[in-house]
Amino acid sequence: MPASPPHDPTLLAGGTGGPRALRPLVDTVFTALTDGAAARCGPLPGGGPDGVARRVADHGTPVLPEQGHGAHDALRELVYVLAEGAADPADPHCAAHLHCPPLAVATAADLAASALNPSMDSWDQAPAASALEERVAAGIGALVHPSGRDPDALVTTGGTESNLIGVLLAREVHGRRLRLICGADAHHSAHRAAWLLGLDTPLVLPTPRGVLDPTTVDEALAGLDALECPSPRPPTPAVVFATAGTTDTGAIDPLGALADVVAAHRPTRAVTLHVDAAYGGPLLFSDRHRTRLAGVERADTVTLDLHKLGWQPVAAGLLTVPDRTALAPLAHRAEYLNADDDTEAGLPDLLGRSLRTTRRPDILKIAVTLRALGRRGLGELVDAVCAAAHQLADLIEAEPLLRLRARPGISTVLFRPQNATDAQVAAVRRGLLHEGHAVLGRARAVDPATGHPALWLKVTLLNPHTQESDLHGLLKLVLDQHQHQHRHQRQERDPRR
Amino acid sequence: MPASPPHDPTLLAGGTGGPRALRPLVDTVFTALTDGAAARCGPLPGGGPDGVARRVADHGTPVLPEQGHGAHDALRELVYVLAEGAADPADPHCAAHLHCPPLAVATAADLAASALNPSMDSWDQAPAASALEERVAAGIGALVHPSGRDPDALVTTGGTESNLIGVLLAREVHGRRLRLICGADAHHSAHRAAWLLGLDTPLVLPTPRGVLDPTTVDEALAGLDALECPSPRPPTPAVVFATAGTTDTGAIDPLGALADVVAAHRPTRAVTLHVDAAYGGPLLFSDRHRTRLAGVERADTVTLDLHKLGWQPVAAGLLTVPDRTALAPLAHRAEYLNADDDTEAGLPDLLGRSLRTTRRPDILKIAVTLRALGRRGLGELVDAVCAAAHQLADLIEAEPLLRLRARPGISTVLFRPQNATDAQVAAVRRGLLHEGHAVLGRARAVDPATGHPALWLKVTLLNPHTQESDLHGLLKLVLDQHQHQHRHQRQERDPRR
Numbered sequence: 001m002p003a004s005p006p007h008d009p010t011l012l013a014g015g016t017g018g019p020r021a022l023r024p025l026v027d028t029v030f031t032a033l034t035d036g037a038a039a040r041c042g043p044l045p046g047g048g049p050d051g052v053a054r055r056v057a058d059h060g061t062p063v064l065p066e067q068g069h070g071a072h073d074a075l076r077e078l079v080y081v082l083a084e085g086a087a088d089p090a091d092p093h094c095a096a097h098l099h100c101p102p103l104a105v106a107t108a109a110d111l112a113a114s115a116l117n118p119s120m121d122s123w124d125q126a127p128a129a130s131a132l133e134e135r136v137a138a139g140i141g142a143l144v145h146p147s148g149r150d151p152d153a154l155v156t157t158g159g160t161e162s163n164l165i166g167v168l169l170a171r172e173v174h175g176r177r178l179r180l181i182c183g184a185d186a187h188h189s190a191h192r193a194a195w196l197l198g199l200d201t202p203l204v205l206p207t208p209r210g211v212l213d214p215t216t217v218d219e220a221l222a223g224l225d226a227l228e229c230p231s232p233r234p235p236t237p238a239v240v241f242a243t244a245g246t247t248d249t250g251a252i253d254p255l256g257a258l259a260d261v262v263a264a265h266r267p268t269r270a271v272t273l274h275v276d277a278a279y280g281g282p283l284l285f286s287d288r289h290r291t292r293l294a295g296v297e298r299a300d301t302v303t304l305d306l307h308k309l310g311w312q313p314v315a316a317g318l319l320t321v322p323d324r325t326a327l328a329p330l331a332h333r334a335e336y337l338n339a340d341d342d343t344e345a346g347l348p349d350l351l352g353r354s355l356r357t358t359r360r361p362d363i364l365k366i367a368v369t370l371r372a373l374g375r376r377g378l379g380e381l382v383d384a385v386c387a388a389a390h391q392l393a394d395l396i397e398a399e400p401l402l403r404l405r406a407r408p409g410i411s412t413v414l415f416r417p418q419n420a421t422d423a424q425v426a427a428v429r430r431g432l433l434h435e436g437h438a439v440l441g442r443a444r445a446v447d448p449a450t451g452h453p454a455l456w457l458k459v460t461l462l463n464p465h466t467q468e469s470d471l472h473g474l475l476k477l478v479l480d481q482h483q484h485q486h487r488h489q490r491q492e493r494d495p496r497r
Numbered sequence: 498m499p500a501s502p503p504h505d506p507t508l509l510a511g512g513t514g515g516p517r518a519l520r521p522l523v524d525t526v527f528t529a530l531t532d533g534a535a536a537r538c539g540p541l542p543g544g545g546p547d548g549v550a551r552r553v554a555d556h557g558t559p560v561l562p563e564q565g566h567g568a569h570d571a572l573r574e575l576v577y578v579l580a581e582g583a584a585d586p587a588d589p590h591c592a593a594h595l596h597c598p599p600l601a602v603a604t605a606a607d608l609a610a611s612a613l614n615p616s617m618d619s620w621d622q623a624p625a626a627s628a629l630e631e632r633v634a635a636g637i638g639a640l641v642h643p644s645g646r647d648p649d650a651l652v653t654t655g656g657t658e659s660n661l662i663g664v665l666l667a668r669e670v671h672g673r674r675l676r677l678i679c680g681a682d683a684h685h686s687a688h689r690a691a692w693l694l695g696l697d698t699p700l701v702l703p704t705p706r707g708v709l710d711p712t713t714v715d716e717a718l719a720g721l722d723a724l725e726c727p728s729p730r731p732p733t734p735a736v737v738f739a740t741a742g743t744t745d746t747g748a749i750d751p752l753g754a755l756a757d758v759v760a761a762h763r764p765t766r767a768v769t770l771h772v773d774a775a776y777g778g779p780l781l782f783s784d785r786h787r788t789r790l791a792g793v794e795r796a797d798t799v800t801l802d803l804h805k806l807g808w809q810p811v812a813a814g815l816l817t818v819p820d821r822t823a824l825a826p827l828a829h830r831a832e833y834l835n836a837d838d839d840t841e842a843g844l845p846d847l848l849g850r851s852l853r854t855t856r857r858p859d860i861l862k863i864a865v866t867l868r869a870l871g872r873r874g875l876g877e878l879v880d881a882v883c884a885a886a887h888q889l890a891d892l893i894e895a896e897p898l899l900r901l902r903a904r905p906g907i908s909t910v911l912f913r914p915q916n917a918t919d920a921q922v923a924a925v926r927r928g929l930l931h932e933g934h935a936v937l938g939r940a941r942a943v944d945p946a947t948g949h950p951a952l953w954l955k956v957t958l959l960n961p962h963t964q965e966s967d968l969h970g971l972l973k974l975v976l977d978q979h980q981h982q983h984r985h986q987r988q989e990r991d992p993r994r
Contacts (some may be wrong), residue, residue: 009874010874011600011601011602012963014586015587015598019531030516031516033609049845050843052906055625060633064637064871068873070869071605074868078864079609086625087615093898099614102511103612104568105506105508105572107611107612108510108523108525108526108568109571111523111526112526113579117598122968128582129553131546133556136557158854168693170951181840198673254719257571313610315857332697334942336744336745341923343928346545347927352512356657356658359655371570372637373507373566411959444832458833465507
């Protein structure tokens with residue numbers, strides 16, 4: 001790499017001089033990103049955790065030198081090693097998790113957020129950013145709750161925080177006796193929210209078909225007080241935690257029917273409906289798939305996560321409500337940020353819009369993406385990954401050595417080599433990871449053929465540019481890895497072969 | 498502005514092609530940042546909240562168009578209006594809050610984090626990023642706890658989350674009867690943490706001199722059980738929440754003496770010490786100021802915030818511990834992220850390093866900054882802002898129309914026009930904000946002259962490039978604004994003037 005001209009490492013990113021200071025550094029970043037990706041030459045680095053840790057140590061020692069090494073050196077070394085050692089979701093063979101490849105336009109917008117560094121806890125740290133958030137949050141709230149009285153959304157760090165706030169709002173309305181009711185397939189953050197908030201452990205309902213059964217929820221609500229003796233008065237309040245797009249299979253709970261059940265219990269019990277649509281929420285952008293979320297608009301709180309099916313760099317979480325007055329329990333005072341006389345004089349009070357204080361304007365990249373692509377453009381990306389999942393399912397069904405678990409929920413496909421054990425399935429995944437050939441996920445889910453849980457390879461397709469040839473290649477990698485391990489095991493059993 | 502060539506808005510930021518897709522978009526961002534800053538021509542936009550909201554609506558409507566407007570249009574419009582409507586901490590007259598101007602080198606590094614989009618919840622989403630975090634977190638832990646057994650740090654969204662986790666760790670060790678004890682000047686997030694975690698409201702001790710008095714804390718611990726009747730057995734557990742750098746004045750609690758008090762109570766009561774060093778922590782980089790934090794190394798948990806005195810774009814929060822085994826209560830299982838057999842096979846388990854699941858690698862910009870500037874380079878920036886605060890205090894003391902409250906704690910200076918009422922002080926601040934001339938903070942703190950609380954103008958100096966002429970200019974703005982309002986008020990009382 002050619003040496004870059006010396007750069008005063010104390011230059012700032014803001015002001016009229018910021019872009020001048022940033023430009024040569026960004027060039028160094030681009031070179032390091034390009035070189036790192038080329039050196040990796042695959043979806044992730046080979047060699048497993050030890051190899052990666054060694055290279056990070058080589059490039060990043062010491063962590064805190066006495067004398068600085070300069071801006072270009074630091075960016076060159078550390079961005080290079082991060083890129084060379086990335087699991088890059090822009091590679092179609094990196095398809096394990098709800099871990100999306102971000103759009104270039106969203107990433108470029110995020111650079112502006114870093115450079116200007118607005119902090120969303122008071123107007124005088126983020127005048128335009130807070131005005132933008134107000135407008136865009138209302139727009140997203142209206143997308144989810146089109147007939148809501150005054151829809152709004154909070155910007156969060158992701159589904160985990162959105163779920164936490166959803167449960168917190170229910171706790172603040174209904175009190176600390178609140179019981180969370182969720183299905184066995186709900187995200188682990190439901191449990192973590194209850195733990196953090198000091199609530200009883202959630203009541204977990206079985207989901208033999210992968211989704212919450214409204215009848216089971218109805219019975220659970222009806223029987224909730226029998227869990228305590230004597231039966232409490234007033235009845236135990238509850239929050240029903242539904243899911244639109246489970247992490248393991250992309251399954252969508254029957255939201256309309258669940259909303260009916262909750263509504264039916266409301267005359268006799270304080271109960272709210274939270275929908276975790278961290279994965280499935282963006283189906284609302286799609287003309288083809290929107291109806292699959294019918295009923296979501298009736299939820300009291302809805303989790304969205306545009307760093308999943310929204311192609312944003314992390315973080316881009318949201319929590320929508322049909323009426324912003326529902327957010328009142330988050331109101332909070334700090335003289336230095338929202339003194340009464342300042343609020344009366346017209347300075348907006350932002351502190352009740354988050355559990356954080358200092359807060360990055362993640363709304364900017366979201367706003368830029370919505371405007372750049374429009375609803376249709378985003379809907380087409382959603383359609384593309386859903387179509388790719390069906391294409392992959394077709395290929396698996398046509399391949400006698402593989403077995404598809406079920407047609408895909410959203411863009412998630414579970415499958416396994418025929419006649420493999422669970423240990424072999426896990427080993428195939430780890431083998432591909434260690435060799436740097438593919439990043440696949442894993443999920444334990446009922447095998448429809450046996451009725452018993454089994455371990456599956458999981459492909460979560462979030463890259464809208466994935467081609468059929470990529471999918472072919474991915475299946476070939478799995479088959480080769482499985483065969484290779486199988487042969488290796490036989491050799492271990494019979495060393496003469 | 499010249500038209501940019503058309504750009505496919507669905508291009509991705511990652512892979513070898515990412516930098517090619519990003520470069521023209523980043524050029525558009527730089528142009529919009531430069532033009533926006535030039536149009537603002539000051540530390541913040543004039544016209545107050547209404548004017549800013551109007552311009553954001555003009556540039557950002559509709560929020561979600563049916564058809565996309567394209568990447569360049571979206572970036573041009575929205576980044577421009579964000580820059581034009583920013584309160585830019587790179588301007589020396591933007592000095593209200595612990596809201597720092599980020600370094601260009603940290604901002605450039607953050608772009609790489611967005612483009613690669615690693616997610617820190619599992620190794621197979623962030624191989625090198627997780628290895629880097631492990632090394633850098635240990636290094637920062639060792640800076641705070643040099644003789645700790647196995648120092649470590651968690652990366653958080655900021656001081657509020659760090660304080661939450663500090664209290665949470667105490668709750669998990671000592672149980673839900675935990676009582677939080679803090680001073681009247683502790684950050685509001687102490688109260689929010691207790692609320693969120695379902696604990697009793699904190700016991701707030703008076704701090705007439707702006708810092709926690711060890712004797713008062715000693716008495717509070719000794720008297721804790723008398724608050725309940727009959728006295729509980731075992732005694733009520735407690736977490737003492739100390740502060741190294743209050744938000745209002747930058748005051749530092751006597752950490753060594755507080756650690757002594759906590760140690761003295763440990764034989765008879767479960768009690769831990771948390772230090773909120775969100776502001777003051779980076780004094781540790783400075784040869785001149787390091788000793789002011791003596792005792793911090795003995796805390797059980799310490800909050801740092803490198804998006805304050807560390808010149809990082811938000812977010813760059815940390816929570817340090819002297820021994821990583823203290824983090825065990827955060828351990829958490831999710832089959833798809835850290836299955837037992839994967840962990841046994843050597844895949845690192847990252848889920849217990851945060852309350853979040855998906856998580857951006859904020860460690861990258863921190864690591865790049867530590868390497869680029871070194872300990873001495875960062876220490877010099879800390880020294881520079883502390884020196885600027887003393888310079889400002891000198892200027893105020895030399896100005897008969899202004900009154901200094903006290904010599905600065907870290908880099909915070911409180912002062913007010915002579916003989917002004919609290920309402921006038923608040924109005925001066927709002928007047929400067931509305932006209933776009935300066936962003937000053939406010940703080941209610943005891944007036945040493947009267948012994949009663951009063952409202953002060955607050956200047957928090959975080960821009961290391963601030964010159965003496967900037968400070969002169971800032972004071973002139975305050976005096977002019979005060980005089981202008983004073984004259985206006987007199988005219989209102991006597992319209993003939």
